[in-house]
Amino acid sequence: MAKILSAPVDGARRELGVALLRTMVRVRVLEEGIEKHFLAGDIPGFAHLSIGQEAVAAGTCANLRTDDAIASTHRGHGHTLAKGTSMRGMVAELFARATGICKGKGGSMHIADFSVGMLGANGVVAGGFGLVAGAALSAVQRKTDQVAVCFFGDGATNRGPFHENLNLCAVWNLPAIFVLENNQYASTTSTAETMKIKDVAIRADGYGMPSAIVDGFDAFAVYDALGAAVERARSGGGPTFVECKTYRARGHYIGDPERYRRKTEVEDVMSSSDPIVRMQGTLADALSPEDFERLWSEAREEFADAVAFARSSPSPQRDEAFFGAYTGDRTDGNPVHEFEARERDEFMPFAPEIGAGSQGSGH
Amino acid sequence: MAKILSAPVDGARRELGVALLRTMVRVRVLEEGIEKHFLAGDIPGFAHLSIGQEAVAAGTCANLRTDDAIASTHRGHGHTLAKGTSMRGMVAELFARATGICKGKGGSMHIADFSVGMLGANGVVAGGFGLVAGAALSAVQRKTDQVAVCFFGDGATNRGPFHENLNLCAVWNLPAIFVLENNQYASTTSTAETMKIKDVAIRADGYGMPSAIVDGFDAFAVYDALGAAVERARSGGGPTFVECKTYRARGHYIGDPERYRRKTEVEDVMSSSDPIVRMQGTLADALSPEDFERLWSEAREEFADAVAFARSSPSPQRDEAFFGAYTGDRTDGNPVHEFEARERDEFMPFAPEIGAGSQGSGH
Amino acid sequence: MARTLSFSDATLEAMQEEMRRDATVFLMGEDIAKQGGIFGQFKGLPQEFGFDRVRDTPISEAALVGAGVGAALTGCRPVVDMHFADFITCSMDELVNQAAKLRYMFGEQCVVPMTLRAPDGITKSAGSQHSQALESWFMHTPGLEVVVPADPEDAKGLLKAAIRSDNPTLYFEHKALFPQKGAVPDDDDFVVPLGKAKTMRGGNDALIVTYGVTVGRAMDAAKQLEADGIDVTVLNMRTIWPLDYDAIADAVARTHRVIVAHEAVRVGGVGAEIASWIGEHCFDDLDGPVLRLGAAHVPVPFAPVLQEAMYPKAPMIADATRRLVRREL
Amino acid sequence: MARTLSFSDATLEAMQEEMRRDATVFLMGEDIAKQGGIFGQFKGLPQEFGFDRVRDTPISEAALVGAGVGAALTGCRPVVDMHFADFITCSMDELVNQAAKLRYMFGEQCVVPMTLRAPDGITKSAGSQHSQALESWFMHTPGLEVVVPADPEDAKGLLKAAIRSDNPTLYFEHKALFPQKGAVPDDDDFVVPLGKAKTMRGGNDALIVTYGVTVGRAMDAAKQLEADGIDVTVLNMRTIWPLDYDAIADAVARTHRVIVAHEAVRVGGVGAEIASWIGEHCFDDLDGPVLRLGAAHVPVPFAPVLQEAMYPKAPMIADATRRLVRREL
Ligand SMILES: Cc1ncc(C[n+]2csc(CCOP(=O)(O)OP(=O)(O)O)c2C)c(N)n1
Ligand SMILES: Cc1ncc(C[n+]2csc(CCOP(=O)(O)OP(=O)(O)O)c2C)c(N)n1
């Protein structure tokens, strides 16, 4: 495992730094906005925020092409935005609108955008490993130079699919990259309670897979580590494991009482390591205060526009609930679609009209 | 990972050596007999032989108490016999007789003997990891000093349950011992095709679990490595991983065409490493040719007696098929037993009488 | 004597009483000890019984269930919390090929007194991967017991029965029920017998066979039907396996018209077993077809307006009953 | 024109034709490439298509199915061999929470054209963990297609249809059928349409609804019944989901007496869905109860004498039909 530290900021680096900062600011603004609207009752379901971890999403995706694939987690807003999904499509989805990127059927935990190679957030911890192994295998089968990146948390590394898929990618030398966001907690449990090792990266040795450990608060460091990994994967060099040491600055989910850690712990980390503050510092003599402020105001405008778009969008038609699990034209006479239509006709007389934004009670 | 080599043979060691040799000879005689009777059609189902690997079963179980637990694999005859199960109970089970240790319901892949802590062979590769983690956790919950040992193959180490359970045992410091029989093949695939690493033991580092690599053909070496591991586990020192380098001298199953390796490969290994020949050499000046011959003839007599016992035993009563999945007296009025009795009454008029030893066609 | 308890507190009492009663009972699961469970259903347990008997675990469902089986085989009564029933899929081999089969295939040498707690069901836009009702798979899996409480009384009595059972028992607790309040008997030895259904009300015009969260919906439907002069029996199965076929047959003989309703997907669901069994064994008692209600054959969608459209609630149950009774099919 | 092929060779032809037709089709599984499969069903494939398109894998079922889904999402048509259907339990999350749900919950952005081959069923004392028939779980899992071939023609036509389908499709092939021979159409574009049943014979005295290995047993029963002057229809469902309800309804309208038979456990099995649907939708067509036959509610035992006692074969099917037709229930 090579420790990778970030390189100095020259001209080209500066451009890169601004790009990384812009992405991180957009993610931060998006998620602070999600938090506000969730608490206001505009967003049903669960939402998990990645505030504090933005450098990983930004530094990773800056290395990827649109036709490269990523798989994300329940904490996927940053990955999704960084891979190129529009805020409008995301916010409309979170607001459960028909114009959402998943037509309102997915929500925060199941957001995906195949137009930019985003194979989905996943409500199942470690659900992404197989998808990425498969996307990487697919690139080999189709003889392309695409790569696939899996984002996952420290907790996910204790699940079997982590083990099976990393070994499979290593032994088949697949163009996959495993980006661990080690934020030191899996919900209420700290990594110290769930594994005896300090660095998860050591597990990569068990697969004969090269690995790196980077400062996950430093977008440049993440960018450089992923740059090397992507280069290796694209050129047929096989998979890489990158452990990003980071921290979750918010609760596990919005509303988490956080009994498992002290408020001061969070403050200490963020006051010293907030990836956005860091990058602003690094770029301090490259950008003016106005430049910085512009990044923030542009992001706020983008988010406000996305919220307006979502608010002005309709809820899905109720009878959409009965379609979409199977492919094909719903009127193609395929028995499965005839069955769907029969169930729609049975249920619709009882389907309640529910105001957008209200949460289905389940009763 | 410490390489452990076997110590010299003094007086006490000699006693031990004879005990280990006796166990290995009994296993060899049992399995050569199983092979013969399987091919003769006396044994239905599948059978997987551990010929060549006897030192692992013998060296491991010689360290265990009857109330310690082991979990085995599809290749479990050696483990079972070494843990103390009677040949009669085993052979009768393989012959599908009512007097079998599992009443004829289990067979070779599902042989178990709870009276000696043998939690079962397992038809699911890696099925034993959870059972052993649980048995070790149970010892902690019940505040005993029992230990639990898991036997498994190289192929099993690529399954998720290996990963999850080894990590769980490590982080909870459970009295579990993981004994890998690395026989270089998983059915038709060599370890080189399924993992990039040479020593699987490196995976233990990923759990913070101590490990050792031993010559699996040397029963003394296995005994010593397990002695240290059992001592650690019993005294609250937590789990250990022991990789035994060994070799499968027979096909994966009886009847395997073995297209995946050359006959000479097998001959080379066995001519140099047969664990029984090795131990006989080590004990050459301690025992006379007659002593050696006695070990073999006693084992042959034991096996002949077991076969006679099996042959003279009845097949299970046909209506036994409908009972035994749930606990409790079948006449206790428990709804589940009433249901079982109803199904028995429905099926029995059509249940064919089948001669013992014939294989159910499935048609 | 009885007290009013929430469903959540009823399960908590069950855990407390069984853990006091039997030192071999222990509990493990993700995020249960330090924070007390998503629904507060584990609050205070580690404080009373220690963090050895109430264990927060790594995210390793296969290991949790596998180790649960191993502990059950060797003298303990583990209770394993699955966090969400949907994650049973991460430990299916351990449950189906180990827990369910070991006793039978080992010739009754062993018992597997493990309880698996699985919060399930549709609520609050949890989405496709956090909303399933999977009990139907397990009635089809010989060797398992399956219980589904409908109210706080069931919750306490069935959980205690599950923990005391020597068979592996799945306990499906609907997430929407946890805050619900109800009367619970005051007896710390109170258990609900496995395999016995409960008649919630006894009208003769029709029979609604149901269980779990749908019992409340059926009771609401029954009230709506009273206005139409239709008096129905509501049978709460409580246990899905072993299924109380006798109670079903008795109720069919009284009512002659049957609706089977649950939140699980209708196709291939528990209702199919119940309805087909009635058709087979009560054919001459039936005045009309046995109607089945269950969730539509789709994953559970996120948007509230979609989620609320695709599973049966009181109005749909009442309508089906009305049509059946009035022969307007 | 048709030729006589073994079931095993029929599946082999299907693989060859589809891999020639579509370069994105590839195959992976344990011990399939070098040795050609336990039943010889993969013989020669790596020699023709290379070891990149026919892959021996580590023992990692969760990864195989997970990677199958990932490859299917990104432009390939993977065929994943499960070795034994029993090991689907090792990849249930990947199958149920990923493959089945992604298209729906992502708003139809993606397709999952993955085929899962699963040799299943009771034969030759393989024991509890190598003998299950699990198709019933998957008809209850929205998002999946499920097919079960009964003979070489089905074997080839359904496998080709499964591979061409853009939905995740489970292909259950009974181990005892592999050596069985039968006629297979000579057309390398021959496919059996998903969701359509096949009438194997068309008598009017009763209807036996069945699929997979039990079709042959039902045909044997039908022959035995001819001696009693009873002429039955045997309906081979071929596809379990989507189920051909229309074909069932038509046959019931002609026959009025129905037996549903399969090797899967009867309780909560596919037969429960079929029988309860008939009871619901064909009530007035029925002259008697719909009888269900399926395996007893126990794991599959090892001893031949036990194994052969606990699932329905021709004599049991014939007897049930006779009793139903003669109203001797
Ligand atoms: C298979 C599975 N088990 C449990 C859960 C419940 N759960 C959701 S997120 C989470 C913690 C994940 O921790 P980690 O992987 O470190 O990601 P982080 O939340 O820290 O980003 C848990 C236990 C789940 N969604 N899936
Ligand atoms: C979960 C599962 N997958 C596949 C199989 C089929 N199978 C039985 S034994 C075996 C090879 C096991 O190899 P290894 O673990 O090295 O043990 P060995 O046979 O070498 O003793 C396989 C693939 C199985 N029984 N269980």
Ligand SMILES: [Mg+2]
């Ligand atoms: Mg984390």
Ligand SMILES: [Mg+2]
């Ligand atoms: Mg091996």
